[in-house]
Amino acid sequence: MSIESTAVLEIGTSTVRVVVGELRADGVVSVIGIGEAESRGIRKGEIINRDHAIASLRAALKAAEENRRKSIHSVLLITSGGQSESKTSTGILKLVYPEDNQLSEINVDDIDEIVDLARKVALPESRIKLHTLQQYFQIDDLFDVTSPIGMTGEELRLDMLTIHGKRSTVDNFRKIVDDAPIDCSDAVFSGLCSALAVLNDEQKKAGVLVVDIGGGTTDFVLYHDGLVQTAASFAVGGEHVTNDIAIGLKIPSGQAEHVKLRDGSALTNLMERDHNISIPAQQGFPGKMVRAVTLNTIINARMEEIFMLVKEHIDQHCPNVPMSAGVLLTGGGAFLNGARDLGQKVFNEPCSYGKPRDVQGLPSAKDAPRYAAHVGCIRYAASLQAAEEKPALGEKLKKLFWGGSHE
Amino acid sequence: MSDATTIDPRSVTAPRILVLGVGSSGTRAVARMCELNPGLDAVVIDTDTKVLEAATAGRVIQVGSTVTNGFSAGGDVELGRQSIEKDSSAIRTQLRRVDLLVIVSGLGGGTGTGAVPVITRIAREAGTLVLCMLTLPFAFEGKPILQKAEDALKRIRTHADAIIRIPNEMMVDRADSDLPVEQVFARSQQMMMDGIFTIWRMLSQNSICGLDFACIQTMLRNCDGFCHFASAEAEGSSRSETVATGILEHRLLNGGKVLGKAAGIIVGLTGGHDLKLSEVDSVMNRIQEKLPEDTWVNFGVAVDPAFEDRLSAIVLVAEEWKEPLMDDARRQMGFGFNRGQGELPLETVGKGRFAHLDSTIHEGQDLDVPTYIRRDIKLPR
Numbered sequence: 001m002s003i004e005s006t007a008v009l010e011i012g013t014s015t016v017r018v019v020v021g022e023l024r025a026d027g028v029v030s031v032i033g034i035g036e037a038e039s040r041g042i043r044k045g046e047i048i049n050r051d052h053a054i055a056s057l058r059a060a061l062k063a064a065e066e067n068r069r070k071s072i073h074s075v076l077l078i079t080s081g082g083q084s085e086s087k088t089s090t091g092i093l094k095l096v097y098p099e100d101n102q103l104s105e106i107n108v109d110d111i112d113e114i115v116d117l118a119r120k121v122a123l124p125e126s127r128i129k130l131h132t133l134q135q136y137f138q139i140d141d142l143f144d145v146t147s148p149i150g151m152t153g154e155e156l157r158l159d160m161l162t163i164h165g166k167r168s169t170v171d172n173f174r175k176i177v178d179d180a181p182i183d184c185s186d187a188v189f190s191g192l193c194s195a196l197a198v199l200n201d202e203q204k205k206a207g208v209l210v211v212d213i214g215g216g217t218t219d220f221v222l223y224h225d226g227l228v229q230t231a232a233s234f235a236v237g238g239e240h241v242t243n244d245i246a247i248g249l250k251i252p253s254g255q256a257e258h259v260k261l262r263d264g265s266a267l268t269n270l271m272e273r274d275h276n277i278s279i280p281a282q283q284g285f286p287g288k289m290v291r292a293v294t295l296n297t298i299i300n301a302r303m304e305e306i307f308m309l310v311k312e313h314i315d316q317h318c319p320n321v322p323m324s325a326g327v328l329l330t331g332g333g334a335f336l337n338g339a340r341d342l343g344q345k346v347f348n349e350p351c352s353y354g355k356p357r358d359v360q361g362l363p364s365a366k367d368a369p370r371y372a373a374h375v376g377c378i379r380y381a382a383s384l385q386a387a388e389e390k391p392a393l394g395e396k397l398k399k400l401f402w403g404g405s406h407e
Numbered sequence: 408m409s410d411a412t413t414i415d416p417r418s419v420t421a422p423r424i425l426v427l428g429v430g431s432s433g434t435r436a437v438a439r440m441c442e443l444n445p446g447l448d449a450v451v452i453d454t455d456t457k458v459l460e461a462a463t464a465g466r467v468i469q470v471g472s473t474v475t476n477g478f479s480a481g482g483d484v485e486l487g488r489q490s491i492e493k494d495s496s497a498i499r500t501q502l503r504r505v506d507l508l509v510i511v512s513g514l515g516g517g518t519g520t521g522a523v524p525v526i527t528r529i530a531r532e533a534g535t536l537v538l539c540m541l542t543l544p545f546a547f548e549g550k551p552i553l554q555k556a557e558d559a560l561k562r563i564r565t566h567a568d569a570i571i572r573i574p575n576e577m578m579v580d581r582a583d584s585d586l587p588v589e590q591v592f593a594r595s596q597q598m599m600m601d602g603i604f605t606i607w608r609m610l611s612q613n614s615i616c617g618l619d620f621a622c623i624q625t626m627l628r629n630c631d632g633f634c635h636f637a638s639a640e641a642e643g644s645s646r647s648e649t650v651a652t653g654i655l656e657h658r659l660l661n662g663g664k665v666l667g668k669a670a671g672i673i674v675g676l677t678g679g680h681d682l683k684l685s686e687v688d689s690v691m692n693r694i695q696e697k698l699p700e701d702t703w704v705n706f707g708v709a710v711d712p713a714f715e716d717r718l719s720a721i722v723l724v725a726e727e728w729k730e731p732l733m734d735d736a737r738r739q740m741g742f743g744f745n746r747g748q749g750e751l752p753l754e755t756v757g758k759g760r761f762a763h764l765d766s767t768i769h770e771g772q773d774l775d776v777p778t779y780i781r782r783d784i785k786l787p788r
Binding site for chain 1: 565758759760761764765767769774775777778779780782784786
């Protein structure tokens, strides 16, 4: 089996990034090309200027092609799907037929059938299905079964988690990729990708929350028992922090971004309280001195709200799911001083930065979390390919994912 | 030197006030205070062993024994700073469980000027409320010394909750040309003592009304910088008149002009058991006449048997309040508390670059509007 390299594309609010990589036989993702360009024409994860967005996309593609010295024909699109949400649906299969009137053993065909049933989810016209992920089986009154093959019962139920995004957003992104022109093979939810990159099976079993704070969106996925419990995305991200600073301190947003990265902290620290920060003059801006406490109060309020949004969603949709492996932060917006400590405070769980595991060829270990979604997407693509090539492996993969974005 | 960690069981629940004299002038002032009032919880800090030996009362800490070898810092601010940093752990020990730290020092020298900024920072880190009473040098002491004091003030200001400046220059006027020098310095010491005693009395003795630790805290937290301070004392039947006049014409209040601009004021009165309502009333009225209408006034009365037939008053005036930045933003946003019914915020100020996009509404809140505006968080300036 030849290893096929995959190109993945993320059109973020701040950066457009193309990463080409392959999953080697030993389970290590090898990154062989990276192309980046400053993102223009995107706000809060949605396109506001198509021409600018296409130009940024082409620049990133070109950079990746030069980096890899090979042209890219097809990409996998990572999207946060314009406020994605998740929904659980249940498929029910009667295992007992009136003719034979006896319990039958559950076999692979039954599983295939119930998966097909459960995948059929009615969504409003404006939503598009991104993923359907298999949850627990239930055999009669036996709950939380993960692999029921060989068991017997009267009725088999299967819960499916459907992650769905806004149709217009996803379609628009696919369209600009098609117009680049390049073939867009699939669209993948970015939160799921990040989780795939940073988590190992043990963490997924113990329960872990992966929060990907991007420029314009925050995506998160909650795992427990090896299964995705819930996932969603909010159109709030690092850019909102910058915007808050620009408004609060009355400084240009370029300066706000700079001061956020250099001096900002998500915690209001008493020690740093009266430390003064100078914001240098720029064309049309006379320069300013601000107190660290002012800056940090603004950042703290926004970051805490972002974490609270995630926490509220989780408390509402799947309360009391243990997160023994803690909270992992990824994405550029999480790279703020104190974001980790604030996360720990809000979630009351150990919080750390999620670094993509088993990956080679990233520019630096420090920057690795920025590439989490891309690495995860390469893993995802590889798992899909494997499923097509070796259908016999299907059983294993059922545990992981089902299907792509196509309905 | 007594152990700092043993606390008087009575003061466990009461807020603990520590008076800290720094440098030679601070040490002398605090030592004198301790003599007059042995109940005061005081620590003195200096580099000069000579000064420390002379200070008989209170706890004594010598700092920088390796830096200055027991001599004074000799007017070198850098030496003062180094001395305190070498022995900062001793200060930290003293600051344990202190709620209000009053630092008394004279700026312009070496130890006080160098050490106070460091001590304020340490206190801030320990979460203590810091009130500094600092004397500033005379004009005749020369430009460099004045400059040194000014520089130190700036540094202290970043960490102290409130600073009370007592410029020596304001302590004298032309009529005082015959005054012995000793008395002039004694006068500024006296000034500091009055203030500290009254605050201490207010907080630790039986105050009958008003002023408690929270008031002082509110005031200090909000005044953000420099406070003005004045005190007056009188005896006899017309004491209330004398006290009121004394306050209103006080030198440190610039002849009462400061009151006209006051944003917040704490008035503390101390009298004996014979203190009458009419007396309190007349003092308060006289002071309030001078104040702008919207001034935040807080007053307290303490009764001390030793003050029989006497009345003493202090005022602590905060000039500037931290105007919450929020208010402007909210006014622009139309996010006021009293927003009229059915009125929608038409202005999109506050959304910045997200102004013309689909807004992200979550549970009735527009997430594009900065969180601090929606949550009414006051931005400290």
